[in-house]
Structure formats: C-alpha cells, structure tokens
Amino acid sequence: MKHSRLTALLTGCALLFGAATFAMADDTKKDKKHDKAAAATDTKEKRVKVGEQVPNFSMTDVNGKTMQFSDFSGKTVVMEWVNPGCPVCAGITKAGLVTKMIADAKVIDPNVVFVMVNSTGDTANDPKATATYLADNKVVANAAVIDGSGVIGKMFDAKTTPAVYVIDSKGTLVYGGAFDDSSDRGSTPGKTNYVINALTQLKAGEKVSPDKTKSYGCGVKYAKSQNG
Amino acid sequence: MIMRFRFLVLTVCMLGAAWQVFLNDKPAVATMQAHPTTPMLKAAGAFNTANAGAQDKTPVKATAAGWVKLASGQTAAVVRFEIENGWHMYWQNPGDSGAPPLAQLQAVNGWTLLEPIFPRPSILKTPDDTEFVYDTSWEWLLPMQGPDGVAAPACSFDLSWMVCKERCIVGQARVQFAAATGELPAAGLARLGRSLATVGSVATFNIKDQTITISGNAINATSAASTPNTNPNSPSNTAPAVQCIPAVMPGVSLQSAGPFPATVANEKFTLTIPLEIQPHNALGKPLVFNGLLLFGQSSGEYCENIHLPLNMQVSQP
Structure with missing residues (x-):
C-alpha cells in the first residue's frame, strides 16, 4: 500500500515535471519561431533610405501569424513603431492622435495599410501587451507586428517610438521620420501630421515633401543580445 | 507518517x-x-496635464537656482536639475532619440523667454544609438528679455522633461523664482562642472561640395577654456581631442548622429563632415549648420558654438 502510494506520488511528480519541461520546450520553440520568422527577411543588414525600393521581408504579428511585406503589394503602407512603455508613444496614442491619423488616412486612400511594429527588446516578445495596448486605445491597424529581433526596425533605421514610414504603392519608401511637427514631443498635436501630408501628396501625384524629418520620442531599445 | x-x-x-x-x-x-x-502610463497622462505634482514620479528634481548675467547683458534664470544615478536627460539635440526639456514662462508683463541655453552635454554611445545627454546634475539657463534697465521680476516656469534609463519617463514641475536683485553673477562658469559654449573664436569654417571643413589651432582652445582642463589625458600643454556634435538642423542630413572626430596634428585640428543638404526638408527654416565643437573629453572643458548659414534657397512647406 505504502509502495503504491509512493509510486503514485512519484509518477504524479514526474508527470508534472514532464509537463513543465514540455511547456518550457514549447515556449522556447515559440520564441525561436518568432526569431526565425523575423530573421527570414531578405534584407539582412540592408538599410532602406527614402527614395529606395523596400525589399520583401517577413513579419510575425501579435497572434503569431507570419506574413510577407509583399502581401500588401500595390497598396500604400504606413509603418509606425510603437512601444506601450514609452510615454511619448503612449501619449499620442492615448490622446487619440493615432486613431485620428488612421481615420484621416482612410479618407484620402481607403486602401492604405497600417502596420504597427514593436521592435522593443524587452516587450516585443510579449505580443499580448502590444495587442492590448492597441486595442485599449482603439487603434485598428491591418497588422500589429512583433519584431523582437529588431531586424525590421533596423532595416528602416527606426530610432524612436513613435517613428513613421510611408511606402508608396510601388514599394518605394517616400517618407521617414517624425509622426508630426509637434513642438513639445507630441504633448500638443502638431499642425502637420507627416503621414497625412505624404498621403495627400501621393494622391495628388506630387513628390512627398518633406520626405525626411527627425523623429522624436523614446529610443526603440532594441534587444541587447541583438545589438550591433 | x-x-x-x-x-x-x-x-x-x-x-x-x-x-x-x-x-x-x-x-x-x-x-x-x-x-x-x-x-x-501615469506619467504619460501627467505629461498632458500641467500640474506640479508630477515631479515626484520622475527621478529628476528641478529647482530654481537664482539668476545670472549673460555675456549679452541679458538676465537668465538658472534651473538646477538633480538626476538620480543611472538616468539621463537630453541636450537640445538629443541625438538618435530622446527629447530636450521644455520651459514655458508664466505670463509676466513685458517679459519673454528667449532660447534656453544648454551647457556642454556628455556623449552616450550604445551599439544602436548615440545620444547627447546630462547624466549628472546640471544647470539650464533660461534667458529673459524685458524692459531696459528693469531687473527680472518674480516669475515661474512650467518645465517638462524626458528622462531615460532602460525606459523613459516624462516629468514636469513648476519652479518659482524670486525677483533678481543686486549684482548678478556672470554665467561664464557652469557651477556643476559643465562648460557653456562660447561664440566661435578658435575654429574657422569652409564649405565646399556639400562638405563642411572646420579647422583651427587646438592648443588655443585650451588657453581659451574658461574652466580648468580636468581631462588627465589632455594636459594643458598638449592639444586636446576635438569633435563636433550637431544640433537639430532641418534640411541638413548627416551620415550619423555624430560625434564627428577631428584629426589633430601639430596642435592643429581639421574636421570634415559630409552633408546632404535637402532644402525641401528644411520645414521653411533657414538652412544652417549648427553644432558644438568639443575640446577634450570632459564636460567641463572648452566648447564652442558652430553657426554656419548655408546659403541655399529653402522651399516653403
């Protein structure tokens, strides 16, 4: 009797331990999957400049779904770097400026695609935090991308949150830099939202101007192990 | 059992x-x-609503530290920022990321706040970024312009700042100054070991083919220093290292955030910086090369303002 109880207890422990180990291995696998997807970009070390064609790259969204940049082929794409922990990024988002930008953009170009990217090292591997942050602030984007390895962020040379990039329907980077011309880090909205400015000019067939501004905000804070 | x-x-x-x-x-x-x-997130919320209570949420304490007289004859209020160890605030050009502090003068009849004066920053380099920062306590000068011959009145400033470590926080405070009285001390010496930039006297400039060349006698900078040379690697009888850090310059792109080091030989320094001048990105402002020429490595050593108008047509936004 004693032996059977002991055996049952030990078996239970072994099962629990096994389950924990399995879960741990599964989680590691998931992390690797994220990294692998991000590393699957065709753009290793390549930095895209304004006026250049954006090469295709892989993205993994907050739900673990992998997609290609080429999936948005033929559409204008706006990419915004986000970090729920950055007070500047959170400030403009909570103030409704991101939601307004998306709404205004859809009026100019109903097919415009918005991709929110989190390249921040210590939060990017927690997709739920980014998803919750966007949902709580009613930011409805076409994709919310987790870029824990920083490959996509570094390809665009994204330095701050929020930094924004506009890629035209032909795949050319036509604007990169600040969210708007706010004189106080987005605390009060600027007169010009540079994404709306770019989309308006694209629609009119004009050259985007300005096409490069200095972005403001917190540093992206890429994962330390991936630096360099 | x-x-x-x-x-x-x-x-x-x-x-x-x-x-x-x-x-x-x-x-x-x-x-x-x-x-x-x-x-x-609370700090982000506080950031949008002016109240002095936000100050205790940041690792920064801002206090009124009296008045000084500038070389121009103007009076400046001195704000002292005390920063907790490990955190940093930002110079007027934060570098790759960050943001400088902001100040707003509460209405005082006949008085306006001019462009704030930032002392020499430190250079913070990480594998991904370069930032120009204050990582120790520092003093910020807020010059005031008012009626001739009238001493600066009692006034207050609403301040906000970004301070970062592994994460960033935005803080704010209202600081109150008593009226300036008596003979004010000169602002030539920064009291917290950081030098104030002087108007150029050491460097000469040349611009050709979108490349700016800055040169001069490095040893002159040592003798021009208003504060003692505290860098053990550059004793006063040898030329110090020279480097340039750019200010924010709409319409002028550089290859990196800087700093741009000079070649120093025979006590002469030469610095060449390739520029990409893009009038359509100037946001309606004049095209100017602005920056700071830093001599030596210590934040207390001599530094000089660079202000070089680039005579090109700027398109209006």
Whole structure:
C-alpha cells in the first residue's frame, strides 16, 4: 500500500515535471519561431533610405501569424513603431492622435495599410501587451507586428517610438521620420501630421515633401543580445 | 507518517523550484513583467496635464537656482536639475532619440523667454544609438528679455522633461523664482562642472561640395577654456581631442548622429563632415549648420558654438 502510494506520488511528480519541461520546450520553440520568422527577411543588414525600393521581408504579428511585406503589394503602407512603455508613444496614442491619423488616412486612400511594429527588446516578445495596448486605445491597424529581433526596425533605421514610414504603392519608401511637427514631443498635436501630408501628396501625384524629418520620442531599445 | 509528510513537502518544494527555474528561464517575458507599465502610463497622462505634482514620479528634481548675467547683458534664470544615478536627460539635440526639456514662462508683463541655453552635454554611445545627454546634475539657463534697465521680476516656469534609463519617463514641475536683485553673477562658469559654449573664436569654417571643413589651432582652445582642463589625458600643454556634435538642423542630413572626430596634428585640428543638404526638408527654416565643437573629453572643458548659414534657397512647406 505504502509502495503504491509512493509510486503514485512519484509518477504524479514526474508527470508534472514532464509537463513543465514540455511547456518550457514549447515556449522556447515559440520564441525561436518568432526569431526565425523575423530573421527570414531578405534584407539582412540592408538599410532602406527614402527614395529606395523596400525589399520583401517577413513579419510575425501579435497572434503569431507570419506574413510577407509583399502581401500588401500595390497598396500604400504606413509603418509606425510603437512601444506601450514609452510615454511619448503612449501619449499620442492615448490622446487619440493615432486613431485620428488612421481615420484621416482612410479618407484620402481607403486602401492604405497600417502596420504597427514593436521592435522593443524587452516587450516585443510579449505580443499580448502590444495587442492590448492597441486595442485599449482603439487603434485598428491591418497588422500589429512583433519584431523582437529588431531586424525590421533596423532595416528602416527606426530610432524612436513613435517613428513613421510611408511606402508608396510601388514599394518605394517616400517618407521617414517624425509622426508630426509637434513642438513639445507630441504633448500638443502638431499642425502637420507627416503621414497625412505624404498621403495627400501621393494622391495628388506630387513628390512627398518633406520626405525626411527627425523623429522624436523614446529610443526603440532594441534587444541587447541583438545589438550591433 | 512524518517521513511521508517530509517527502511530500520536499517534492512540493522541488516542484516549486523547478517551476521557478521554468519561469526565470523565459527572460523576455519575465523582464517585461518586471517593468511595471502603470507608472509610465501615469506619467504619460501627467505629461498632458500641467500640474506640479508630477515631479515626484520622475527621478529628476528641478529647482530654481537664482539668476545670472549673460555675456549679452541679458538676465537668465538658472534651473538646477538633480538626476538620480543611472538616468539621463537630453541636450537640445538629443541625438538618435530622446527629447530636450521644455520651459514655458508664466505670463509676466513685458517679459519673454528667449532660447534656453544648454551647457556642454556628455556623449552616450550604445551599439544602436548615440545620444547627447546630462547624466549628472546640471544647470539650464533660461534667458529673459524685458524692459531696459528693469531687473527680472518674480516669475515661474512650467518645465517638462524626458528622462531615460532602460525606459523613459516624462516629468514636469513648476519652479518659482524670486525677483533678481543686486549684482548678478556672470554665467561664464557652469557651477556643476559643465562648460557653456562660447561664440566661435578658435575654429574657422569652409564649405565646399556639400562638405563642411572646420579647422583651427587646438592648443588655443585650451588657453581659451574658461574652466580648468580636468581631462588627465589632455594636459594643458598638449592639444586636446576635438569633435563636433550637431544640433537639430532641418534640411541638413548627416551620415550619423555624430560625434564627428577631428584629426589633430601639430596642435592643429581639421574636421570634415559630409552633408546632404535637402532644402525641401528644411520645414521653411533657414538652412544652417549648427553644432558644438568639443575640446577634450570632459564636460567641463572648452566648447564652442558652430553657426554656419548655408546659403541655399529653402522651399516653403
């Protein structure tokens, strides 16, 4: 009797331990999957400049779904770097400026695609935090991308949150830099939202101007192990 | 029975330990949980609503530190920022990321706040970024313009700032100054070991083919220094290292955030910086090369303002 109880207890422990180990291995696998997807970009070390064609790259969204940049082929794409922990990024988002930008953009170009990217090292591997942050602030984007390895962020040379990039329907980077011309880090909205400015000019067939501004905000804070 | 109980306790402990190992073995998620986001979001909220109560949420304490007289004859209020160890605030050009502090003068009849004066910053380099920062306590000068011959009145400034470490926080405070009285001390010496830039006297400039060349006698900078040379690697009888850090210059792109080091030989320094001048990105402002020429490595050593108008047509936005 004693032996059977002991055996049952030990078996239970072994099962629990096994389950924990399995879960741990599964989680590691998931992390690797994220990294692998991000590393699957065709753009290793390549930095895209304004006026250049954006090469295709892989993205993994907050739900673990992998997609290609080429999936948005033929559409204008706006990419915004986000970090729920950055007070500047959170400030403009909570103030409704991101939601307004998306709404205004859809009026100019109903097919415009918005991709929110989190390249921040210590939060990017927690997709739920980014998803919750966007949902709580009613930011409805076409994709919310987790870029824990920083490959996509570094390809665009994204330095701050929020930094924004506009890629035209032909795949050319036509604007990169600040969210708007706010004189106080987005605390009060600027007169010009540079994404709306770019989309308006694209629609009119004009050259985007300005096409490069200095972005403001917190540093992206890429994962330390991936630096360099 | 006791043995069985001890065995059970031991097993539970082992499972607990295994669970802890399991949790700690997921650094990305665990680290994320270790940084509470609530205070940051609160700070973000406070950022949008002016009140002095936000000050205790940041590792920065801002105080009124009296008045000084500038070389121009103007009076400047001195704000002292005390920063907790490990955190940093930003120069007028933060570098790759960050933001400088902002000040707003509360309405005082006949008085306006001019462009704030930032002392020499330190250079913070990480594998991804270069930032120009204040990583120790520092003093910020807020020049005031008012009626001739009238001393600066009692007034207050609403300040806000970004301060960063592994994360960033925005803080704000209102600082109050008593009226300036008597003979004011000169602003030539920064009181917290940081030098103030002088108007150029050491460097000469040349611009050709979108490349700016800055040159001069490096040893002159040592003798021009208003504060003692505290860098052990550059004693006063040898030429100090020279480098340039750019200010924010709409319409002027550089290859990196800087700093741009000079070649120093025979006490002469030469510095060449390729520029990409893009009038359509000037945001309606004049095209100017602005920056700071830093001599030596210490923030207390001599530095000089660079202000070189680039005579090109600027398109209006």
